Amino acid sequence: MNTWGRLFRVSLLGESHGDGVAVLLDGVPAGLRLTVGDFAGDLRKRRGGLTGTTTRREADRPLLKSGVRAGRATGAPVLIWLDNKDVDSGGYGEFRRKPRPGHVDFTAGVKFGGFNDIRGGGHFSGRLTAALVAAGVVAKKMIAPAKIEARLLEAGGETGAVGISRAIQEAMAEGNSIGGIVECRVGGLPVGLGEPFFDSVESGLAHAAFAVPGVKGIEFGAGFRAARMRGSEYNDPIVDAKGTTATNHAGGINGGLTNGNELVFRAAIRPAASIGLPQRTVELPAGKRAEIRIRGRHDACIALRVPVILEASAAIVLADLMAIDGRIPKIWR
Ligand SMILES: Cc1cc2nc3c(=O)[nH]c(=O)nc-3n(C[C@H](O)[C@H](O)[C@H](O)COP(=O)(O)O)c2cc1C
Numbered sequence: 001m002n003t004w005g006r007l008f009r010v011s012l013l014g015e016s017h018g019d020g021v022a023v024l025l026d027g028v029p030a031g032l033r034l035t036v037g038d039f040a041g042d043l044r045k046r047r048g049g050l051t052g053t054t055t056r057r058e059a060d061r062p063l064l065k066s067g068v069r070a071g072r073a074t075g076a077p078v079l080i081w082l083d084n085k086d087v088d089s090g091g092y093g094e095f096r097r098k099p100r101p102g103h104v105d106f107t108a109g110v111k112f113g114g115f116n117d118i119r120g121g122g123h124f125s126g127r128l129t130a131a132l133v134a135a136g137v138v139a140k141k142m143i144a145p146a147k148i149e150a151r152l153l154e155a156g157g158e159t160g161a162v163g164i165s166r167a168i169q170e171a172m173a174e175g176n177s178i179g180g181i182v183e184c185r186v187g188g189l190p191v192g193l194g195e196p197f198f199d200s201v202e203s204g205l206a207h208a209a210f211a212v213p214g215v216k217g218i219e220f221g222a223g224f225r226a227a228r229m230r231g232s233e234y235n236d237p238i239v240d241a242k243g244t245t246a247t248n249h250a251g252g253i254n255g256g257l258t259n260g261n262e263l264v265f266r267a268a269i270r271p272a273a274s275i276g277l278p279q280r281t282v283e284l285p286a287g288k289r290a291e292i293r294i295r296g297r298h299d300a301c302i303a304l305r306v307p308v309i310l311e312a313s314a315a316i317v318l319a320d321l322m323a324i325d326g327r328i329p330k331i332w333r
Contacts, residue, residue, distance in 0.1 A: 010132075014082075028077075042137050042311075051169070062080050064078070080131065080138075089119040091296060096114060096118055098283055098292050099281055101273065101281055101292075142323075142328055146189045150311045156171060156180070179303060193322060195256075201256055202220055202253055205220075205313075206218050207317075208316060214272070216270045218265060219266050222251070223251075245261050272302050278291050
């Protein structure tokens with residue numbers, strides 16, 4: 001459903017072109033410092049504005065509607081609301097009749113009997129990740145001093161700022177979109193986060209990462225490369241009593257538990273479905289073959305905006321695992 005977590009519970013709500021998007025947080029420790037200003041940096045990073053991202057401009061000024069008083073969490077559920085203001089819902093009606101290839105129009109239309117809000121992708125829109133990022137801001141505070149940093153490794157198969165920029169420009173010039181790979185690293189984690197079997201650290205991080213619209217693959221440490229390595233190469237030599245390893249093919253995880261080394265994972269982000277080129281679809285309900293052209297404001301490279309979103313999804317999972325492991329202190333500075 002729309003809720004993640006056991007002791008730190010995150011519920012997302014809203015739609016792309018509805019009144020707004022929001023997140024309800026249960027398990028925020030009383031006393032945690034929280035002000036509107038705390039959210040500005042991460043929300044700005046997600047908003048885009050770079051070449052290759054949507055021209056939609058939302059202020060993303062969070063309203064702390066519950067659970068915060070005088071700059072501190074009260075221990076009650078925290079509700080963070082973000083208004084939708086810059087909304088242009090023209091043209092979406094057509095997608096009920098002619099579903100966009102690679103998008104959710106067909107699947108959600110069938111599942112919800114056509115009652116789903118299709119405007120701007122509705123609840124399936126990347127807009128929901130604004131609320132996720134807001135939750136991540138709180139989660140990052142909870143897991144401090146552990147620190148999360150994600151960055152775009154490649155886009156359209158190109159690496160480096162110049163190559164990535166060129167790939168985006170080329171895709172945009174042809175009315176197309178490109179994918180990318182985002183790497184996330186977490187430093188300063190204790191040994192032993194994660195729970196047996198189904199609640200391994202990888203399970204949780206993958207679950208939350210795949211919830212982000214457009215994520216199509218995830219790998220930890222050496223990831224798929226591990227399948228081609230020998231044990232003698234893959235195994236990370238342990239060099240001290242704290243469990244520090246000389247290499248990090250395991251990505252900071254052994255047996256589903258953090259091992260105290262840097263946690264490293266990468267996510268593959270698909271190219272956006274909304275492209276300007278003509279695409280093949282059908283006309284419903286008859287199923288007659290048809291062509292569709294998508295206009296409007298869209299991301300040519302979703303991956304540009306994903307790093308801070310992936311940081312948030314990781315922070316949420318780690319905050320919950322820390323709470324389960326009894327590692328969230330009661331008193332906050
Ligand atoms: C920040 C962000 C922005 C996005 N922008 C677009 C977009 O402009 N056009 C589009 O077709 N999909 C966009 N998406 C992806 C869709 O929401 C997603 O592909 C769609 O819901 C289908 O889900 P799937 O790709 O996981 O199958 C965006 C996703 C994120 C995280």
